[in-house]
Amino acid sequence: VTPCPDIPPMMLPPPRRPRPGMVNQGLYHACRVLTWQMLSPAYRQVRQKLDLAPLPWYGPFYRRRRTHHVLYGFSPSIIPPSRHWPESVRVAGNWFLDEAQTWQAPESLEAFLAAGDKPIYVGFGSMLGDDSAALSEVFLQALRNSGRRAIFATGWGGLADVDDDNVYCLT
Numbered sequence: 051v052t053p054c055p056d057i058p059p060m061m062l063p064p065p066r067r068p069r070p071g072m073v074n075q076g077l078y079h080a081c082r083v084l085t086w087q088m089l090s091p092a093y094r095q096v097r098q099k100l101d102l103a104p105l106p107w108y109g110p111f112y113r114r115r116r117t118h119h120v121l122y123g124f125s126p127s128i129i130p131p132s133r134h135w136p137e138s139v140r141v142a143g144n145w146f147l148d149e150a151q152t153w154q155a156p157e158s159l160e161a162f163l164a165a166g167d168k169p170i171y172v173g174f175g176s177m178l179g180d181d182s183a184a185l186s187e188v189f190l191q192a193l194r195n196s197g198r199r200a201i202f203a204t205g206w207g208g209l210a211d212v213d214d215d216n217v218y219c220l221t
Contacts, residue, residue, distance in 0.1 A: 052120055052139050053078035054132035061085070082111050159201075162218040166199050169218065173203030186210040193217070 051060065055071025058064060059078050069077075086109030097104060111118070117138045122131075123145040131141045147153075155163075163169070172189050186202070186209045193200050199216040202209050211219045 051078070051082070052132070052135050053082075054134040056134060057129065057132050083108050085109075086111070159218060159220075162199075162201075166216075169199040169201050171203065172200050173205065173209065173220075175205075182210040186212055190214060190217070 053075050055074050058069060058074050059081050061081050062077060087107075090105070090107075090109065094104060106112075117136070120139045122139070122141045123143070124141065125144050126141045129141075131139070170193075172193075182204075189200075189202070189209065190212055193216065199218075201218045201220060202212060203220045204211055205221070209219075211221060
């Protein structure tokens with residue numbers, strides 16, 4: 051998400067033809083401000099609880115007082131780093147958890163997986179929602195209509211913990 055002229059913003063569909071560098075730069079800044087406008091209510095609440103000053107309408111990205119250090123966890127073989135990025139931006143390569151080789155699923159998840167057809171996964175990563183119960187009910191109804199089983203990742207994604215034999219909730 052670091053603005054540069056040579057890599058199109060990842061949060062937009064890839065362009066069919068290369069865009070001029072100034073267009074990419076402008077799109078990055080527009081995406082930053084729009085993303086901040088969506089996330090700022092959550093940040094505002096936390097900052098108020100911590101007694102911190104509010105951030106400006108355009109977000110924390112353009113403060114000149116400090117350098118933002120960015121560490122990207124993707125392979126430079128897939129997307130080479132931009133030569134326009136400042137020294138404070140680095141591509142570290144893919145990140146792996148050492149315990150991934152020894153990880154064991156909880157017994158309850160193993161039992162759920164063994165009890166029926168392969169489930170689908172429902173989750174929204176770090177997306178925040180206003181009404182998690184309503185959003186969860188929509189997906190639960192869609193799941194029932196499809197006749198499928200599912201694993202719901204509740205997390206930040208705004209899904210509520212549901213009580214249904216065809217749903218396993220990851221919290």
